[in-house]
Amino acid sequence: xxxxxxxxVIGGGCGALTAAYELSRPEHDGRxxxxxxxxxxxxxxxxxxxxxxxGRIEEHGxxxxxxxxxxxFRMMRECYADLAGAAGxxxxxxxxxxxxxxxxxxxxFGLGERGVWQRWAARFPPAPGLPGDxxxxxxxxxxxGYTARTIGLLRTLLLDCVVESKETxxxxxxxxxxxxxxxxxxxxxxxxxxxxxxxxxAVLVEALGVLGAALAATPEAFDSAVVRLMERSVKGLRxxxxxxxxxxxxxxxxxxxxxxxxxxxxxVVRFGLLTDPRGLxxxxxxxxxxxxxxxxxxxxALQSPFVCGLYDLVLAFEGGxxxxxxxxxxxxxxxxxxxxxxxxxxxxxxxxxxxxxVVFAPLYDVLRRRGVRFAFFHRLTNVGLAEGGEIAxxxxxxxxxxxxxxxxxxxxxxxxxxxxxxxxxxxxxxxxRYDLLRxxxxxxxxxxxxxxxxxxxxxxxxxxxxxxxxxxxxLGVSIGAVPHVCREILExxxxxxxMTREVQTVAxxxxxxxxxxxxxxxxxxxxxxxxxxxxxxxxxxxxxxQVVPEExxxxxxxxxxxxxxxxxxxxxxxxxxxxxxxxxxxxEVRRSAADFLRGPVRHLWPQAYGPNGDFRWEILASDExxxxxxxxxxxxxxxxxxxxxxxxxxxxGSFRHRIxxxxxxxxxxxxxxxxxxxxxxxxxxxxxxMSGLLAAHALSGAPPLDRIVGxxxx
Amino acid sequence: xxxxERIKRPEPERDEPIRNPWASDAAGPTDPPGSEAGxxxxxxxxxxxxxxxxxxxxxxxRAAAGRxxxxxxxxxxxxxxxxxxxxxxxxxxxxxxVTAFDVMGAILRDPGxxxxxxxxxxxxxxxxxxxxxxxxKPAAKPSRPGASSSDRAKRDLRLTYAFAGGxxxxxxxxxxxxxxxMAMPVHAGLHSPAPDAxxxxxxxxxxxxxxxxxxxxxxxxxxxxxxxxxxxxCDSKSHHVLGVMTIxxxx
Numbered sequence: 001x002x003x004x005x006x007x008x009v010i011g012g013g014c015g016a017l018t019a020a021y022e023l024s025r026p027e028h029d030g031r032x033x034x035x036x037x038x039x040x041x042x043x044x045x046x047x048x049x050x051x052x053x054x055g056r057i058e059e060h061g062x063x064x065x066x067x068x069x070x071x072x073f074r075m076m077r078e079c080y081a082d083l084a085g086a087a088g089x090x091x092x093x094x095x096x097x098x099x100x101x102x103x104x105x106x107x108x109f110g111l112g113e114r115g116v117w118q119r120w121a122a123r124f125p126p127a128p129g130l131p132g133d134x135x136x137x138x139x140x141x142x143x144x145g146y147t148a149r150t151i152g153l154l155r156t157l158l159l160d161c162v163v164e165s166k167e168t169x170x171x172x173x174x175x176x177x178x179x180x181x182x183x184x185x186x187x188x189x190x191x192x193x194x195x196x197x198x199x200x201x202a203v204l205v206e207a208l209g210v211l212g213a214a215l216a217a218t219p220e221a222f223d224s225a226v227v228r229l230m231e232r233s234v235k236g237l238r239x240x241x242x243x244x245x246x247x248x249x250x251x252x253x254x255x256x257x258x259x260x261x262x263x264x265x266x267x268v269v270r271f272g273l274l275t276d277p278r279g280l281x282x283x284x285x286x287x288x289x290x291x292x293x294x295x296x297x298x299x300x301a302l303q304s305p306f307v308c309g310l311y312d313l314v315l316a317f318e319g320g321x322x323x324x325x326x327x328x329x330x331x332x333x334x335x336x337x338x339x340x341x342x343x344x345x346x347x348x349x350x351x352x353x354x355x356x357x358v359v360f361a362p363l364y365d366v367l368r369r370r371g372v373r374f375a376f377f378h379r380l381t382n383v384g385l386a387e388g389g390e391i392a393x394x395x396x397x398x399x400x401x402x403x404x405x406x407x408x409x410x411x412x413x414x415x416x417x418x419x420x421x422x423x424x425x426x427x428x429x430x431x432x433r434y435d436l437l438r439x440x441x442x443x444x445x446x447x448x449x450x451x452x453x454x455x456x457x458x459x460x461x462x463x464x465x466x467x468x469x470x471x472x473x474x475l476g477v478s479i480g481a482v483p484h485v486c487r488e489i490l491e492x493x494x495x496x497x498x499m500t501r502e503v504q505t506v507a508x509x510x511x512x513x514x515x516x517x518x519x520x521x522x523x524x525x526x527x528x529x530x531x532x533x534x535x536x537x538x539x540x541x542x543x544x545x546q547v548v549p550e551e552x553x554x555x556x557x558x559x560x561x562x563x564x565x566x567x568x569x570x571x572x573x574x575x576x577x578x579x580x581x582x583x584x585x586x587x588e589v590r591r592s593a594a595d596f597l598r599g600p601v602r603h604l605w606p607q608a609y610g611p612n613g614d615f616r617w618e619i620l621a622s623d624e625x626x627x628x629x630x631x632x633x634x635x636x637x638x639x640x641x642x643x644x645x646x647x648x649x650x651x652x653g654s655f656r657h658r659i660x661x662x663x664x665x666x667x668x669x670x671x672x673x674x675x676x677x678x679x680x681x682x683x684x685x686x687x688x689x690m691s692g693l694l695a696a697h698a699l700s701g702a703p704p705l706d707r708i709v710g711x712x713x714x
Numbered sequence: 715x716x717x718x719e720r721i722k723r724p725e726p727e728r729d730e731p732i733r734n735p736w737a738s739d740a741a742g743p744t745d746p747p748g749s750e751a752g753x754x755x756x757x758x759x760x761x762x763x764x765x766x767x768x769x770x771x772x773x774x775x776r777a778a779a780g781r782x783x784x785x786x787x788x789x790x791x792x793x794x795x796x797x798x799x800x801x802x803x804x805x806x807x808x809x810x811x812v813t814a815f816d817v818m819g820a821i822l823r824d825p826g827x828x829x830x831x832x833x834x835x836x837x838x839x840x841x842x843x844x845x846x847x848x849x850x851k852p853a854a855k856p857s858r859p860g861a862s863s864s865d866r867a868k869r870d871l872r873l874t875y876a877f878a879g880g881x882x883x884x885x886x887x888x889x890x891x892x893x894x895x896m897a898m899p900v901h902a903g904l905h906s907p908a909p910d911a912x913x914x915x916x917x918x919x920x921x922x923x924x925x926x927x928x929x930x931x932x933x934x935x936x937x938x939x940x941x942x943x944x945x946x947x948c949d950s951k952s953h954h955v956l957g958v959m960t961i962x963x964x965x
Contacts, residue, residue, distance in 0.1 A: 005721055143735035272918070277900045277950040279733030398720070471721040662729035667722040679731040701724055712732040 004033040007699065008402060008470040010380050010485075011644075012038040013045025014072070014685050015672030016476025017363050018692025021075060023700060024370040032700070034372045035470075037404060039379035040450035041418055041432035042356065043364055045478060045673075046645055047685065049354030050430030054623050055422040055552025057354035058430050058636050060645065061510040061564040062542055064350060064530055065100065065131075067343025069686040070709040071693060073132030076100075079362050086369060092425050093365075099358045101546060102126070102346030107529035108305035109603075110253065117534070117603040120253040120305055121526060129344035135709055143274055143714045146337045150261055256304035263297035264333065270295060279714030284330035285653045291329035309533035310336070312540050312565070314682060315647045320506050320568035322536045326651045331681050338680075338710065348530060353550040356428040359685075361419055365426065376416040377407040377437075377450065378462070380477060380485040383669075391493045391665065398668045399473050400466050405458040407450050408437045422552050453484070453642045454579045472668050472699050476692075479675035480505045480643035484576075489666075495659060502657035503675055505646035507585075509537065510564040511593035511637035512544075514557040514621035519543050521558075522605035522619070535600035537592055538563035557621035563596065566647075567639055574641075585639035593637050594629065648675045648683040655681050661694035670698040679711035686710075734950055872927030873947070875961060879916070880936025885961035890928060893949035893956060899928065900950045904943035904959060911939040917959075930959055940965045 009020050016036065023032040042048050049059045065072065073096075080096040093099065107121045267283070268274060276282040283291055288310065289302045301307070311317070314335070316327035339347065351358040364374070384401035391397050410416050416436055419426040432450060434440030439459070449455040464470050477485055482500050489496050515522070524543075532540040545559035567585065574581040597615045601608060610616050618627070622634035640646065658677035661670045671691070674683045678691035693708045705711055870889040877883045890899065903913035916933030930947075944960040 274735050276918075277734050279735050281733055398722070467720050472723065660729045662726040664723065664725065664729075668720070670723070677730075698723055698726060705727070714733055714735040 004030055005471045005699075006469065007032050007034045007472045007474060008464060009034060009036045009474040009476055010402070011045060011476035011478075011673075012036055012043030012048075012360070012374075013476060013478065013673060014047060014359075014688035015674065015676070015692040015695070016045075016474060017043065017360070017367070018075060018689045019474045019476065019670075019672050019695040019699075020367055020372055020692075021079070021363065022693060022696030022703065024367060024372050025702075026370070027702070028700065030371070032472075034367075035375055036367070036372060037375045037378040037380065037402075039377070039407065041376055041416070042428040043360045043374075043418075044356050044428070045476075045688075046640070046647065047355040047359060049356035049428065051354070051357075051420065051422050051427045051551075052430040052636065054554070055427075055550075056514065056560075056636070057357070057547050057551060058638075059354055059510065059512070059562065060638070060640055061508055062530075062540060062562045063355045063685075064103070064348050064542070065685060066339055067102075067127065067131050067345055067347050067349060068338045068710075069349075069684075069689075070132055070135065070344075072685045072689040073100075073130075073349075074709075075132075075689060076359065076362070077132045079366050082366050082369075083362055092421075093362045099352050100349045101352065103348035103350050103530065104346050105527045105529050106309075106348070107526065107531040108253075108309045108533045109531065109535075110305035110308070110533065118253075119526075121529060124340075124343070124347040126346060127344050131344045131349065133344060143268065143279065146341055146714075150264060150337075150341075253305065256298075256301040257306050259298050259301035260292060260304070260306060263292045263295040263301070267291060267295035273714075280330035280334045281655065282330065283333070284328045284655045286329040287325075287652050288327045288329045288332035289325070290652075305533040308539075312532045312534075314650075314684075315506055315508060315566050316649060317506060317566045318504060318649065318651065320508075320566040322566070322568075326649065328650045328652045328655065328681075331650045331655065334680070334713070335682050338713075350544070350546055353425070353547050354427070357425060357550070361426045361428060364418070374415070374418075376418060377409070377459075379405040379407055379458075380481075381405055381461075383473070383475070383486045383489055384463075385488050385492065385666075389492065393495060396665060396667055397492075398466070398666055402464040402470065402473065404462045404464075405456070406460040406462050407448075407458050408432070408439070408443060409459050410436055411438050411440075423550055425550070449582070451642060452579075452582050453481075453644070454574070454576065454581055466668065472670070474670055474672055474695050474699070476672040476695075478505070478644040478646065478673055479503055479648060480646040484643060493665070495657075495665070499657045499659055502651075502654045504649045504651055504654070505643075505675075506649055507567040507569060508564060508640040508645075508647050509567040509589045509592070509638070510562065510640070511538070511589065511596075511635065512560055512562050513597070513632075513635045514548070514560045515619050516557055516621045517608075517619050518545065518558040519561070519605060521607060523607035524605055531604075535596075535603075537565045537567070538596050538600075539565045541604075553621070554623055555621075563593070567641065582639065582641055585641045586637070589637045589639045590632075593635075594632050597632070648673075650681050650683070661691055662698050670695040679708070679713065728953065732950070870957075873957060873959065874927060874929050875959075876929050876931045877934050877961075878931060879933040881934030881938045882964040883932065883934045883961050884964060885959075887927075888957055888959060890947055890957040891955075893952070893954070899947050899956060900953075901945055901947050901959070904932070904945040904961060906939065906941050906943050906963075908939060908941055911941060911943075913945075914938065914943055914961075914963075932961065934963060938963050 007020075007023060009016050020034050020036055024034055036043075042050065046060055047063060049057055052058045076099075077096045080091070080093055080099065083091040083093050084095065104123050104126065105121060106124075107119055109117050109119055271283055273280065273282060286294070289297075289307060292307075293299075293302055310332065311325045311327055314327060316325055318324040318326045368374070380402065382401075382403040383399055384403065386398050386400050388397060414436075417433070418428060420429050420433070421427065432440070432443070434444045437443060448457050475482075475486075479500060482496075483490060486496065490500065530540075530542045534541065541561060541563040543559055544562050548557055548560055567589065597608075601615070608616055608619060615629075617629050617631040620631045620635060622631060624634050626634055655677070658675065658681060659665075659671065660677040661672060663671075663677075672688070672695040673691055674685075674687035676691045676694070678687050678694055680687045680690055690708055690711060693703055694705075694711070697703060697705060697708075870891055873888045873890050875883075875885045875887075899919050901917050903915040904917070905911075905913045914932060914934065916935075918931045920929050920931065940963045942960065942962050944958055946955045947957050947959055948955055
């Protein structure tokens with residue numbers, strides 16, 4: 001009998017669990033015997049959540065799924081269907097459509113000229129299909145297709161703005177039917193330049209695509225002339241719009257987006273992206289703003305809520321410093337194109353409850369049913385390699401051993417049962433289930449922090465040996481933890497040293513407040529937006545009223561609102577023995593959050609303040625009897641400073657230092673996580689899932705690479 | 715399999731995504747999400763028309779590349795007495811092409827050249843050669859050792875260099891093998907044996923002005939350490955090596 005291949009999956013985030021999900025598919029017929037090793041008591045990585053007092057959901061931050069997360073949605077839809085089938089249609093998790101709800105609105109903030117925060121809102125119409133539906137081969141757009149869609153977006157934006165033109169349309173219609181020579185194309189553009197209506201301007205922008213054709217079809221000697229003309233055309237459009245549309249702040253925002261779209265179009269043709277075999281990687285060495293600036297975007301547009309929101313939503317600030325925004329242009333554009341033009345159903349999808357409850361509990365359940373084992377309270381401390389020296393590019397090695405701190409052991413050596421039931425659904429608790437742990441009472445009394453990088457207390461140590469205990473390894477810890485758990489690899493492999501140096505991460509912070517008044521009562525006007533580009537440090541927030549019914553309050557609040565943003569690093573990183581570091585940063589977040597409520601939130605919810613201008617702390621919901629500002633102490637906040645909790649950035653040029661899950665340097669190891677070279681190099685669920693699919697492919701050959709949606713993509 | 719046998723991962727077919735900008739359906743999904751509803755039809759028509767120029771260019775280039783790689787013909791096969799048509803070809807090349815493949819696309823669309831090629835192809839057919847201009851043959855045979863440069867020119871693409879940037883460099887022309895399938899040349903930069911010398915990555919390919927080969931345009935940054943730099947040119951589809959670029963960065 002052929003023995004199964006033993007796979008050690010290290011970590012329980014989206015990437016690692018996707019690999020486990022794929023390798024445990026029934027189609028493999030038990031070929032892989034999988035064990036997931038997880039520090040602490042819960043799965044989820046940066047997406048982990050827990051249930052605290054009153055069954056309330058406590059998240060790492062704000063998690064919204066986007067409508068183009070095809071790989072992630074496909075897995076979750078299968079997962080929910082599996083569970084429904086196993087439970088005869090009575091799964092406690094319900095149907096995936098109950099777990100994810102569509103959201104069409106987004107709001108952005110910008111500081112108006114009079115120092116007043118102005119709100120800009122967009123509603124994205126429903127798109128055919130649902131995320132995770134099978135895609136036809138070649139259905140994702142080419143760059144040419146995306147560019148045409150971009151112009152469509154531009155047109156929609158322009159139509160969204162009422163323009164009172166001071167000019168009358170002039171000149172004949174350009175003859176689009178005859179674009180056989182450069183002269184004719186340029187002539188058409190000049191005619192368009194002279195026109196004074198918005199519709200004419202839109203035609204001009206589209207004619208820039210024709211100019212792009214001319215640029216692509218022109219030998220080098222003509223390049224500079226065409227580029228100059230195009231730049232003049234863009235500037236002409238910009239000047240015209242400036243003169244005709246600045247009728248108010250709302251128009252200003254439309255103009256800013258038009259400006260950015262025109263800059264994007266100019267960049268596509270100037271950088272030859274329509275024919276470059278590197279696709280958008282060709283501009284990965286640029287920062288997004290820098291690239292748009294290079295292509296003529298105005299400074300005002302570059303500081304617009306749209307661009308600020310882009311950076312805020314992906315937490316793109318080196319070291320958490322608001323003065324150091326950094327987002328590579330190629331991936332920024334790629335993510336933007338996917339977000340706006342390939343979503344299905346809705347552009348955003350909210351989760352019914354915590355990400356732990358909606359994603360990781362059902363995943364855990366399915367994996368358990370498939371025979372996957374889980375070893376909780378196992379913290380990796382070293383990946384041991386075969387003997388040898390420096391591992392140069394092209395050389396090979398393999399993993400000999402895996403060493404873990406065993407943080408705690410269960411009573412009688414039984415498997416740890418991690419889930420609790422809240423409101424009839426399996427959920428992850430915010431604290432370990434101490435009653436299941438040997439010495440659990442002591443751990444609780446002494447407040448062991450099983451998820452803290454700085455709390456190294458442990459019950460024992462365990463070393464796994466290759467062939468005896470494992471054959472393959474899926475390293476699914478986040479890159480922030482890699483230097484701490486892969487010291488041996490880093491000592492010997494320059495590529496890994498460079499990756500951990502160049503692929504940066506950022507600490508984040510978040511707080512949640514439960515409210516006895518809804519946001520309408522507090523003075524918010526409009527739908528419950530996902531709002532970004534607001535005041536630092538909590539520049540992004542969302543009304544999450546939909547999760548409250550899933551909680552277990554004795555007196556249910558009307559809503560809960562999540563705030564999040566980056567958290568600036570100290571000048572020097574904390575020492576490994578600085579045990580108080582997490583609590584100091586957490587206290588810092590508490591103070592910032594309370595100050596945020598006292599200050600900037602006034603712009604959002606004017607009715608949250610009393611006649612004397614103070615925040616009305618009594619609107620904070622609590623099952624505890626507290627009053628005044630002390631009531632804030634009953635809410636929830638956290639500092640995500642653990643190395644593995646840090647959000648992964650995509651800074652210019654860093655893509656070439658990422659390593660693919662398909663890399664063969666270690667012939668029994670693959671990697672998973674949104675920090676890998678997974679084809680979509682951004683910190684998000686979809687990237688992590690793609691990396692997990694690649695990791696599974698690396699070990700088993702399945703799924704085929706062309707089944708990973710968006711892997712082969714410009 | 716024994717208990718002590720160590721298992722290795724299977725070799726992956728590749729470890730990089732295919733980034734070709736035209737790799738996806740150029741027409742896009744038939745039911746595109748989102749933005750379609752509000753787009754004015756007249757403008758949409760203009761946009762489609764404009765992008766069709768690009769799409770045509772690329773498609774013609776790809777088709778030409780495919781036929782070119784089948785070995786049915788080479789640019790040097792143009793008969794000498796077609797001087798006027800050759801001049802037109804060069805004109806087309808200057809106006810329309812960025813790659814040698816696009817030049818071939820232009821050839822294919824020119825009725826005069828098509829006629830000339832057809833005549834030559836019929837002659838070939840009579841002597842056991844190709845059965846016709848549009849006929850597809852199996853992939854080109856591999857190069858024979860000791861083949862003359864004339865023989866080689868009939869199968870391979872001549873690679874020349876153009877340098878830009880603050881630095882100076884020199885190089886001898888080289889040859890690129892025709893790709894097995896229609897594909898574009900790609901590279902991973904030019905590398906120096908000196909460990910501290912950064913690789914040269916600013917490289918683009920375009921058609922030679924005479925339409926008879928490929929020019930690699932290489933940016934030599936000011937301050938680039940002098941020495942020999944080399945790197946492979948692969949085809950974007952199979953990643954097979956088509957040839958090697960070698961240049962010398964001068965002091």
